[in-house]
Amino acid sequence: MISAADVDELTGRVRGPVLVPDTEGFAQEVTGFNLAGVARPNVVVGATGTEDVVAAMGWAGAHRCPVGVQATGHGADQAMEGGLLITTSRMQDLDVDLVHRTARVGAGVRWRNVLEATLPHGLIGLNGSSTDVGVVGYTLGGGLPILGRTFGWAADRILAAELVTPDGAVHRLDADHDPELFGLLRGGTGNLGIVTSLAFELVPLDGFYGGGIFYPGADAHQVLTAFSSWAPALPPQANTSVALLRLPDLPMVPDPLRGQFVVHLRFAWAGDPDQGAQALAPMREVSHPVLDTAAPMDYGEVDRIDMDPTEPVPLFHTGGFLADFGTDAVQDLLAVAGPGQDFPAVAVEVVQMGAAFSHPGQVPDAVHGRGADCFLGVVALLVPPVAESVPAAVEALLQAMAPHAPGGVFVNHYGFPDTEAERARAWPAEAYERLVQAKTALDPQNLLRFQHVVGQGHP
Ligand SMILES: Cc1cc2nc3c(=O)[nH]c(=O)nc-3n(C[C@H](O)[C@H](O)[C@H](O)COP(=O)(O)OP(=O)(O)OC[C@H]3O[C@@H](n4cnc5c(N)ncnc54)[C@H](O)[C@@H]3O)c2cc1C
Structure with a gap:
């Protein structure tokens, strides 16, 4: 139980704001992008830097108070109940080294901030489908970039990290300093402590072509069948996914897509735009597109490819890796989520993997899915009247697929697994064992027990 005196003590230890429920600013501090998992902690610290994180961790250890961390709330899949929430949105340091092509970010930086600083110099970081997402949380979960077939996992680009462990110690990790912990950070998500800064490689981008083709939902079978033979044969410069979208009839959805069931082919080509257009050409002959936005594109507009929501929404997302997306898999997917089915998810997507996604990591890490052919993702809005039917419908789809x-899931898109066995599916078995060992050694009080925590100490 946290008393008022305990909170006063915490307030005296940190520079950032300390807020308790029902006080001014609390609701805003805990509310992030995913409204399905708005945290309900006993107390929240708005950390301004490493010193605040160290002090807050020390306080939590002394009071045996469980700790959660939040940057943007994109990964707030399950509301944390009670405990101390450390928010990092004030930690906005961003240094770009153009000579060595690296960036170092504070824990609160979003991909959009990185892009604005690097793109004018022809460099990018390996962001995903939405640059609204936080760099640190995304990268610690592996980071499946929109250009992942070309450049691989974002976690593979980590060069160094500053980590505050539950005992309040500050670790400066890189390949030469505590390589075991350094490797486990890559895919280990928030299990080892709170990362206060992260340094990573940037990659050069010389030309870009991207956008989407929307087809009538009724043509889903022919579009997915064409995708299943076209996508795996693409060169590594090509990055693509296909999604069945059931779009809400809301002003935020542009005409002619509003309220429609459509198939959305997404395409991102790193390199000469003419070659990108040639690679996409066969899919332009499939069905009669409702809308075609693919064109030479400024990478600064990359969010327009997947068209993820930009305003906070109550989201449920889950999925898993696929060993193949051949004609049988297409049939099985459509039997549950295709035309004529009353499927309650706003998006069912298949991301083509392979190419650089399958390259081995440079250090023993905790990234899952390197051998997968595709990633299957399901995104639903937890709003009436569909919210209640979502879990069973999604389960039916996952069973059908x-x-x-092969059994693996991607921790960055994994909803809220309940049991340890379900949570363990987010890592290769050997990496999971190493993560559990490291977590147990670093966090004997099990202070870090929210979200995708390993071991048995979930609340
Ligand atoms: C619209 C949308 C699009 C997305 N697109 C992609 C995509 O293309 N590719 C992809 O890989 N993922 C994607 N994701 C998933 C996203 O990467 C994860 O949800 C990720 O956890 C978000 O990190 P965050 O810091 O922004 O979110 P938060 O909710 O703030 O944090 C989520 C979790 O990250 C960990 N974390 C955050 N900060 C720290 C820290 N400083 N130290 C230690 N752990 C920390 C914690 O476990 C925390 O619970 C997307 C999510 C959404 C909602």
Whole structure:
């Protein structure tokens, strides 16, 4: 139980704001992008830097108070109940080294901030489908970039990290300093402590072509069948996914897509735009597109490719890796989520992997899915009247796709697994064991027990 005196003590230890429920600013501090998992802690610290994180961790250890961390709330899949929430949105340091092509970010920096600083110099970081997402949380979860077939996982680009462990110690990790912990950070998500800064490689981008083609939902079978033979044969410069979208009838959805069931092919080509257009050409012959936005594109507009929501929404997202997306898998997917089915998810997507996604990591890490052919993702809005039917419908889809799924899931898109066995599916078995060992050694009080925590100490 946290008393008023305990909170006063915490307030005296940190520079940032300390807020308790029902006080001014509390709701705003805990509310992030995913409204399905708005945290309900006993107390929140708005950390201004490493010193605040160290002090807050020390306080939590002394009071045996569980700790959660939040940057943007994109990964707030399950509301944390009670405990101390450390928010990092004030930690906005961003240094770009153009000579060595690296960036170092504070824990609160979003991909959009990185892009604005690097793109004018022809460099990018490996962001995903939405640059609104936080760099640190995304990268610690592996980071599946929109250009992942070309450049690989974002976690593979980590050069160094500053980590505050639950005992309040500050670790400066890189390949030469505590390589075991350094490796486990890559895919280990928030299990080891709070990362206060992260340094990573940037990559040069010389030309870009991207956008989407929307087809009528009724043509889903022919579009997905064409995708299943076209996508795996693409060169590594090509990055693509296909999604069945059931779009809400809301002003935020542009005409002619509003309220429609459509198939959305997404395409991102790193390199000469003419070659990108040639690679995409066969898919332009499939069905009659409702809308075609693919064109030479400024990478600064990259969010327009997947068109993820930009305003906070109550989201449920989950999925898993696929060993293949051949004609049988297409049939199985459509039997549950295709035309004529009353499927309650706003998006069912298949991301083509392979190419640089399958390259081995440079250090023993905790990234899952390197051998996968595709990633299957499901995104639903937890709003009436569909919210109640979402879990069972999604489970039915995952069961239908089980013959094509080797069993692994991606921790960055994994909803809220309940049991330890379910949570363990987010890592290769050997990496999971190493993560559990490291977590147990670093966090004997199990202070870090929210979200995708390993071991048995979930609340
Ligand atoms: C619209 C949308 C699009 C997305 N697109 C992609 C995509 O293309 N590719 C992809 O890989 N993922 C994607 N994601 C998933 C996203 O990467 C994860 O949800 C990630 O956890 C978000 O990190 P965050 O810091 O922004 O979110 P938060 O909710 O603030 O944090 C989520 C979790 O990250 C960990 N974390 C955050 N900060 C720290 C820290 N400083 N130290 C230690 N752990 C920390 C914690 O476990 C925390 O619970 C997307 C999510 C959404 C909602």
